[in-house]
Amino acid sequence: MIEANAVYVIVMRELKKFVRERSRLVSTIARPLVWLFLVGGGMSRLVPTGRGVSYMQFIFPGILGMTILFSSIFSSISIIWDKEFGFMKEILVAPISRFSVVVGKATSGMLLSTIQSVIILAFFPVLGLSIGPLQIVGIVFVCAVLAFALSSFGIVLASFYDSYESFSVIMNFIVMPMFFLSGAMYPVKLMPPVLRYFTKVNPLTFGVDALKHLIYPLEKGPMSADFPFVIDVLIILAASLFFVTLGGKAFERKG
Amino acid sequence: MQHIAFFLVNSSMQIIAVRNLVKKFGQIAAVDGISFGVEENTIFGFLGPNGAGKTTTISILCTLLAPTSGTASLNGHDCHAESALVRRSIGIVFQDSSLDKDLTARENLLFHAYLYDVGKSERKKRVEDALAFAELTDRADNLVKTFSGGMKRRLEVARGLIHRPKVLFLDEPTLGLDPQSRANLWEFITDLPKKHNVTIFMTTHYMEEAEVCDRIAVIDKGKIIASGTPAELKKIVGGDVIYLKTTDNRKAVEEIRELFGAEASEKDGEIFISTLRGEACIPAIIREIGERVLSVRMQRPTLNDVFLKLTGKEIREENASAGDDIKEAVRSYRRRHDRG
Numbered sequence: 001m002i003e004a005n006a007v008y009v010i011v012m013r014e015l016k017k018f019v020r021e022r023s024r025l026v027s028t029i030a031r032p033l034v035w036l037f038l039v040g041g042g043m044s045r046l047v048p049t050g051r052g053v054s055y056m057q058f059i060f061p062g063i064l065g066m067t068i069l070f071s072s073i074f075s076s077i078s079i080i081w082d083k084e085f086g087f088m089k090e091i092l093v094a095p096i097s098r099f100s101v102v103v104g105k106a107t108s109g110m111l112l113s114t115i116q117s118v119i120i121l122a123f124f125p126v127l128g129l130s131i132g133p134l135q136i137v138g139i140v141f142v143c144a145v146l147a148f149a150l151s152s153f154g155i156v157l158a159s160f161y162d163s164y165e166s167f168s169v170i171m172n173f174i175v176m177p178m179f180f181l182s183g184a185m186y187p188v189k190l191m192p193p194v195l196r197y198f199t200k201v202n203p204l205t206f207g208v209d210a211l212k213h214l215i216y217p218l219e220k221g222p223m224s225a226d227f228p229f230v231i232d233v234l235i236i237l238a239a240s241l242f243f244v245t246l247g248g249k250a251f252e253r254k255g
Numbered sequence: 256m257q258h259i260a261f262f263l264v265n266s267s268m269q270i271i272a273v274r275n276l277v278k279k280f281g282q283i284a285a286v287d288g289i290s291f292g293v294e295e296n297t298i299f300g301f302l303g304p305n306g307a308g309k310t311t312t313i314s315i316l317c318t319l320l321a322p323t324s325g326t327a328s329l330n331g332h333d334c335h336a337e338s339a340l341v342r343r344s345i346g347i348v349f350q351d352s353s354l355d356k357d358l359t360a361r362e363n364l365l366f367h368a369y370l371y372d373v374g375k376s377e378r379k380k381r382v383e384d385a386l387a388f389a390e391l392t393d394r395a396d397n398l399v400k401t402f403s404g405g406m407k408r409r410l411e412v413a414r415g416l417i418h419r420p421k422v423l424f425l426d427e428p429t430l431g432l433d434p435q436s437r438a439n440l441w442e443f444i445t446d447l448p449k450k451h452n453v454t455i456f457m458t459t460h461y462m463e464e465a466e467v468c469d470r471i472a473v474i475d476k477g478k479i480i481a482s483g484t485p486a487e488l489k490k491i492v493g494g495d496v497i498y499l500k501t502t503d504n505r506k507a508v509e510e511i512r513e514l515f516g517a518e519a520s521e522k523d524g525e526i527f528i529s530t531l532r533g534e535a536c537i538p539a540i541i542r543e544i545g546e547r548v549l550s551v552r553m554q555r556p557t558l559n560d561v562f563l564k565l566t567g568k569e570i571r572e573e574n575a576s577a578g579d580d581i582k583e584a585v586r587s588y589r590r591r592h593d594r595g
């Protein structure tokens with residue numbers, strides 16, 4: 001059961017606060033750009049990629065994934081702040097289902113992350129990539145689904161933590177490993193078998209992989225996508241459904 | 256407590272009915288088998304020291320906590336099994352503020368109106384009314400973080416009423432306010448049952464504040480130790496005390512014993528008389544021995560005396576030392592930070 005009024009007003013609140021907090025936008029946009037141009041630019045000289053995409057072009061899908069990962073988790077983690085500062089109780093005693101709250105939060109995370117990833121996407125000409133309008137539609141779609149999945153995942157995390165001290169734990173022990181074990185910075189097929197196992201239980205891997213298909217579809221060889229496109233999309237769709245349901249369940253618990 | 260009848264739990268007028276309610280956190284029974292009822296459109300006060308179980312009881316009634324055993328119902332709906340129906344009937348001002356301080360007053364109210372699905376035609380009007388009611392119309396578009404404690408509290412009460420609840424819970428509504436703001440807020444609260452057709456369930460540990468209640472239940476360590484009207488509770492400590500100074504105290508004591516059969520004795524040059532109806536007693540005394548009376552004063556028992564008598568401790572040390580203030584500050588800090 002989802003109440004549209006509740007989802008609407010929860011989303012509006014997040015958007016309003018996002019617009020008000022300019023510094024948050026600056027930092028979420030700055031991080032991926034630093035990685036793309038400083039790390040990617042530097043590594044491009046070290047990593048010979050032959051005739052295919054350059055290393056900087058190679059990590060572009062991963063950088064989009066990073067943008068989505070950080071902004072989705074950050075958006076969902078705001079639930080911990082809402083608990084800390086008491087506002088969550090205002091929502092929890094309202095006559096709306098817990099699932100509406102989760103859908104509202106996941107939808108706001110999805111919208112904010114997608115907007116930010118589109119801003120990063122706009123840098124593609126600088127990297128010497130050529131992306132057509134149809135590809136862009138596909139990319140925005142994949143970004144939105146991935147953002148919904150990761151925001152829902154963030155809600156599940158947030159439901160286990162009550163204080164903001166846990167924020168750094170989540171960032172250091174969950175978010176950063178997720179980023180490095182997603183094929184964002186190096187191809188999954190070149191990873192040691194143990195690490196490859198971790199990439200396969202990471203929803204970000206499949207989102208980034210789908211973006212690789214869309215951003216450099218003609219690439220063959222080591223830097224190309226690792227899994228079939230259809231599988232990627234099915235997995236991130238399934239992850240969205242799985243985590244939003246789990247989030248609903250996690251919120252359902254009463255003390 | 257023996258003389259105080261517990262309310263009948265089943266009466267049809269009762270908007271809140273609680274029976275044998277227990278809530279345990281691990282080994283600790285925060286609420287330990289309480290039963291009470293609240294009648295419609297009255298003010299019900301839940302009185303007790305820190306950690307008595309007041310907030311826990313409210314959390315169960317407003318569906319945020321599941322009881323360990325026992326039942327609680329509100330407006331005829333079970334607070335656990337029919338939580339959705341209960342939530343429609345209640346408004347709450349939590350012990351710790353639940354406003355979004357990064358939104359404006361108006362945005363906080365609008366958020367609430369949407370959340371409770373107040374119709375489009377009504378929404379704007381109710382928000383404006385609530386702003387006027389909280390006397391915040393001119394600050395409507397300021398961020399809540401720029402408000403004083405009293406303004407935030409008023410805004411929360413007004414917000415709790417936007418969806419026209421049947422019951423409004425106020426958990427320590429005046430905590431942290433100065434005496435002036437406390438008085439203002441009480442004026443505002445005592446008008447609510449008549450104006451808005453709402454039942455008020457409040458907790459406090461300021462005894463003076465509980466005087467406005469129609470009925471009170473005193474809770475300590477998870478158990479209700481007494482309940483009744485403020486006047487009924489005061490009878491527990493034995494009524495009023497009249498203090499007299501006369502030209503000849505010893506003679507006056509004898510006369511009063513003979514004339515009224517009242518208990519009178521002398522101490523420190525003053526006669527004190529215990530009586531249930533002091534206001535009727537004084538004129539009679541003046542009539543009989545008036546020409547010898549030098550001064551007369553009367554002391555009514557306070558709810559604090561009631562609490563002292565029932566539990567052997569003050570509900571709140573009026574002249575808390577600096578050390579106690581710090582302890583209280585630490586405790587309330589913990590309270591804020593231990594919970595979700």
Ligand SMILES: Nc1ncnc2c1ncn2[C@@H]1O[C@H](COP(=O)(O)OP(=O)(O)OP(=O)(O)O)[C@@H](O)[C@H]1O
Binds near residue numbers: 280306307312460
């Ligand atoms: N979530 C919880 N987990 C464990 N113990 C709890 C929890 N909530 C309350 N308690 C315990 O239950 C008891 C009653 O707490 P409660 O908050 O109901 O008291 P209160 O009467 O509201 O006190 P105060 O006047 O300080 O607000 C306390 O001993 C408290 O430590």
Ligand SMILES: [Mg+2]
Binds near residue numbers: 309310311350426
């Ligand atoms: Mg309390």
